[in-house]
Structure formats: C-alpha cells, structure tokens
Amino acid sequence: MNETGRPQDDVLSNPRADRVRKVAQLAGRPARLKRREFLAEGPQAVREALGLHQRRIAAGEPGIVYEVYASESCLDRHPDLEALAEGTTAYLATDEVLAAMADTVNPQGVLAVCGFLDTVLEQVLDAGPRLIAVLSQVRDPGNAGTVLRAADAAGADAVILTSSSVDIYNPKAVRSTAGSLFHLPVVLGAEVEEIVAQCKERGIGVLAADGDGELNLDRLQDENSARRLGAPAPESGYALENPTAWLFGNEAQGLSGEELALANHRVAVPVYGAAESLNLGTAATVCLYASARAQQSQQGSGTESA
Template identity: 65%
Template structure:
C-alpha cells in the first residue's frame, strides 16, 4: 500500500476517534511491542483484524515477521505491506514505528473476572490520563494481578495513547471497562476479596502492613496485630489524578492505606502509588502461598 489518501487508510485512521472505535468494536495497537503482543495473543485467542507493516520494520523485527507468517498461514487476518507515508496517515503518533495492528475490543464483563476467583485486582476510579492508566496496567501485569478494572468516567482504554502506554500489557490480562464501582465492590466482597483504598491520608501504613505480613510468613511468635492481612485476596482502588478517590469511593473500602512518603515529595502520582501497592500485595500473597 502506497497511497496515504486511500479509503482503507482513512478507514484505519478513523479508529483514532472514540465514536468509530465504539461503533466498530476495533482499536489500533501501534509499534513493535504492541504488535508482537497482539499477534502472540491472536494465535492463542483471536483478536487481530488487520496488520499494516513496512518492509523496514519486518527486517528490524524478525520475531514479528515470524508471527506474521503464522498469522498469514491461517488466513484469519488481513495483512499488507505499507509505506511509511501510509502508516503516518493511519497513526496519530508523532513518529510512527513501522507497524499498525487493528484489533478487536478485548474487555470482558466484571462477572467473568470475579468468576475466576481473583486474588489481586487493580481498579482505576475515574483515572483520566492515558499515561497513568497505561502505567497501572503495566504494573498490574508485572505484579501478576488477575485483572484491571476501569470505572465509568475513566479514560478510554482503547485511546491510541493509552494503548501505546501499556507497552503490550493490554494483551496479557483481562480488563473491564465502564464498571459501576459500588456494584463491583459488593460483588468482589461477596467473592471473598478485601477492599483497600489507596489514600495518602489513610489510617493504615503500607510499610507496617508489609512488615507484619513478612513476620507472619516467617513464623514470628509475636506478630504485630494489624487490621488487614496483605496475603488475602485484595481489590485495590486507585483514584483520579487531581482529586484522588472521592469520600464516597473511600467509604466503599474496608480500609484506607497510605504509602508513606519519607522524603520531601508532596505525594506520589497514581501510577507510582499503584505500582507500590500492587507489588506489596503480590509479595505478601506469594509468601502466603509458600507457607
């Protein structure tokens, strides 16, 4: 493909808009990392509709070329070589990275996530920034969380900037969008999960919770009696960048937990705080499993 004004190019470029994505149930995954993860998932669980790639990108990324060979063999995906100009017209990225994948929407119902008896969930409550949402999703993926849930009013998961910021983690774990937070919390609690709200002014200190969990796992005879065991199945609530969790959202939680700030920083952003909290739970749960 060499004509950046072709109808197919315009059709793909239109997916940068939310209305087109919602209407068609498709979104764009751009760049080598997202492409390889999308294609790898597709081979196990079909999710890719089309791939547009430059010859240069295939030369530089033989693993993507190998994945495409397998995809082309089963004829389940529309694959075309394209020029840089065509990919530039398809993408809203400042510097297109040589490959654009059109994927089908991946989100699943909350009921499906809870039916799997999750041990660790990350919930984004009205998080608006694509970069922050992507950071939390990557952190959840790295920490081994079972799913990520975005409430109504959160950033569009399929916004090209959000997808890019996940660096492929979007294709690794279940994600739910548009969830009603009170309903989610009630269902998660019924499924045996504790609910923790990340709150800079929370009464519980994450360091103390981690210390108590480590001592308990080591069999210490006099473990500090703390209000919450991080080793239990947990749903973490993370709030909006500017305002955090609302008072009503905090009230839904069993406890409010603060990440201690030992230096002079005013606070942690939501992506950093989520990373610390999710890893604290993941580590405690692994210790508990080893007991």
C-alpha cells in the same frame, strides 16, 4: 502479506486511500465504539497482540487481530512479526501510509487493527482472582496505561476501569501499556459500588489507596513478614496476603469520600522525603507489588492467610 503471512506484491502507497482513512479514524473514540476496534502501534504492542491472536486461534476461539500493516524496513528489523502474522490479513505499506494511519508523530513501521478485548465483571470475579486493580475517575490515558502495565508486572489477575475513567483503547493508553493490554483481563464501564459489593460477596478485600489512610502500607508489609517467619506481630487490621482489590482514584483529587467509605480499609503509602505525594502510577505500583509479594510469599510457604 497474504494469508500465508508472506508479503503481497502490491505495497499500499497512497496515504489518502479509503483504507488508510478508515484505519486512521480509530484514533477517535466514536469510530472505536462504533466498530469495536482499536489500534496497536509499534513492534512490541503488535507482537503481543499477534501472540494473543494466535493463542486464541489455537484454542478454537475468535482471533483479535483483524489487519496488520507494516513497512519492509520494519519487517527486516523484526522478522518474528512476519511469522506471528501468519494467517492474518496483513499488508505491506510505505512509511507515508503508516504515518497517515498512526496516532503517533513518529510511527515505528507497524500497526494492527484489533478487536475490543474487555470482558464482564462477573467473569473476572468468578475466576477466583487474588489481585485486582480498580481505576475510578482516572482521566489521563498515559496514567491508565501505566497502571495496567504495573498490574501486569505484579501478576495481577485483572484491571477494572469504571465508567468515569478514560477509554483504555485510546492510542496513548494502549501505547502506555507496552503490550500488557494483551496479557490480562480488562473490565470497562463498571460502577465502583457494584465492583466493591461483588468483591466483598466473594471474600475479596477492598483497599483504597489514600494518602490519609488509617493503615500504613509499610506496617502491613512488616506484619506479613512476621507472619511468614512465625513471629508474633501486632495486627493492624488487614492481611496483605488475602485476595485484594485495590482502588485507585483520580490523579488530582484521588478517591471521593463516598468511594473511600466503600473500602474495607484506607491505606497510605508513607512518604519519607519532602514530596507532597506520589503520582498515580508510582503509588499504584507500590501498592500492587506489596500485595503481590505478600501473596507470592504465602504461596511459597504454604501458610494460610491471617
């Protein structure tokens, strides 16, 4: 496709071409860091990337999609992608070329080279966020992407990954977000001590997800419901409707003792069956939705948080 968004006459067909190798290198972290570029693969991710790109261009800001590569058959199945790619540098490519570029075993016929999206911690916190997910020492790219997707679905304002966490631009992480990476601000490389200190300075409560936490998430939700109804309820120490940053730790070890001590409270998600615990993605989803529901209910009722 040329600058008008229409397909070019020449189709990229050599999987060993320099251009193809350059794109394929973005599956590795060194190339991503050096060029500050990453791959979005598949119709959903590319659609969301192009949507953000076009919104930024319309606002007079730099775009985030540098190149698009697609097969004719993919464009036949997803004609909206061609319209969204208008004005970008885009090319038709054979399935063999796309397979050589992509990180996936079975590529879906389209990928985009995108610029890094992350922002700085102060910019996120100064915007007055109500709900933030913080990932500390989360090492699995699929888990990181899943939590980011859950945060997006819950209406969170940002996701923060500490320097000890996985690279969110890892192809597997990007795929796991299902396009949510292009929906909300992401901060990378911050230290948990700095995150917590800056949150507390701005009146944002910090809750640590911990299976042995002194607070019970179900009880916090019950207390929130009672407040909404104007009924008397015992206060266990935290109002879920308040601006909140949730801390989520390593998949196997959870949060360290030092990290737990930084939080205002440690909160446990109750387990009623025989399972030892919840996995990271599930626990994060439950916690984020508990806060989101409390905050949405508060906005709907117009009441002040406790």
